Amino acid sequence: MNALPALEILHVTKVFGSTRAVDDVTLSIPAGQVLALLGQNGAGKTTLIDIALGLQHPDPAGGDADGAAGTARLFGMAPREAIRRSLVGVVHQTGALLPDYTVGQTLRVFRGMHARPLPLEQVVAQADLADLVGRRVGKLSGGEQQRVRLALALLPDPALLILDEPTAGMDALARRTFWRLMRAQADAGRTIVFATHYLAEAQDFAERTVIVKDGRILTDAPTDDIRHLDTSCSLRISVDEDGPAARGRTDLERDLRALPGAGDWLIEWPPGAVTIQGSGLDDAARLLLSVPGAHDLEIVPSSLEDVFAELTA
Ligand SMILES: Nc1ncnc2c1ncn2[C@@H]1O[C@H](COP(=O)(O)OP(=O)(O)OP(=O)(O)O)[C@@H](O)[C@H]1O
Secondary structure, eight states, rough: OOTSSSEEEEEEEEEETEEEEOOOOEEEEEOEEEEEHHHOOSSSSHHHHHHHSSSSOOOOOGGGSSSSOEEEEEEEEEEHHHHHTTEEEEOOOOOOOOTSSBHHHHHHHHHHHSSSOOOOHHHHHTTGGGGGGTTTTGGOHHHHHHHHHHHHTTOOOOOOEEEETTTTOHHHHHHHHHHHHEEEHHHTOOOOEESSHHHHHHHHHEEEEHHHHHHHHEEEEEHHHHHHHHEEEEEEEEEOTSHHHHHHHHHHHHHHHHHTTTGGGEOOEEEEEEEEEEEEEEEHHHHHHHHTTEEEEEOOOOOOHHHHHHOOO
């Protein structure tokens, strides 16, 4: 079974009125991978997840009723079949919990719906709910309720966990707790696919990040490659308009261009300054500071937010 992708989406499109929520997306996720679907609100993450789960159906190709619709497969099966076989656990952002039930009652009710559920104590431990078993679900914090949803998703002992913005609305501590629990699930070998609009969550947790915008995949790369972009900086140094740095601009630019890595830099000369964008700018900073008439050096690292904004601009 492991040779088959845990999740495979082929040429899936979903249009709502004039909105192309998902636009010809193809994505294959091998078993055991931890993947973040990263995108801003409305990017199409939930629609994509709903299609992967068989909760929505892809449109026929070209909007033509006879055109072949794209397909979604989980472990090579139709989504509903994979769910029926307890291969998939899902954590939605919000949704059906029974507020008057205690955590223990909730888990017992849902446990009864699965053919071969995990022991109750095991999911209680995996979702860190031991202190909350007797508490009414409606009285729990948002972060605690998400841990109940996680426990419910773990009950069938699924090979694949799909989470749609699982930490939305949680404070930093609750978020940290949640991802600590998820780390254990990843280490146990489960395939994990989660939607998020927090870059840090993708960065900290996912080995692969798929950035979605306007229903399309903008980037699909190992998270380390996306993180690598983060090492780029922007450097700005003021130069006196009539000073030697400005007058010797041609020589200075030639010297800058001769530095290692300069081939990838964007060097500009706005009035009264030199700016450089790129990575490995230490040598450039040293060179510029040695030029008479150049002063007030600023180096601003681009954050992942900047990288994301750049990629989705
Ligand atoms: N049932 C629907 N009817 C009409 N439009 C819809 C429907 N579902 C989604 N959309 C639209 O499709 C687009 C993608 O929505 P989707 O919920 O998939 O995005 P998302 O990335 O999950 O966003 P969020 O982070 O806000 O949950 C949005 O423009 C949304 O308004």
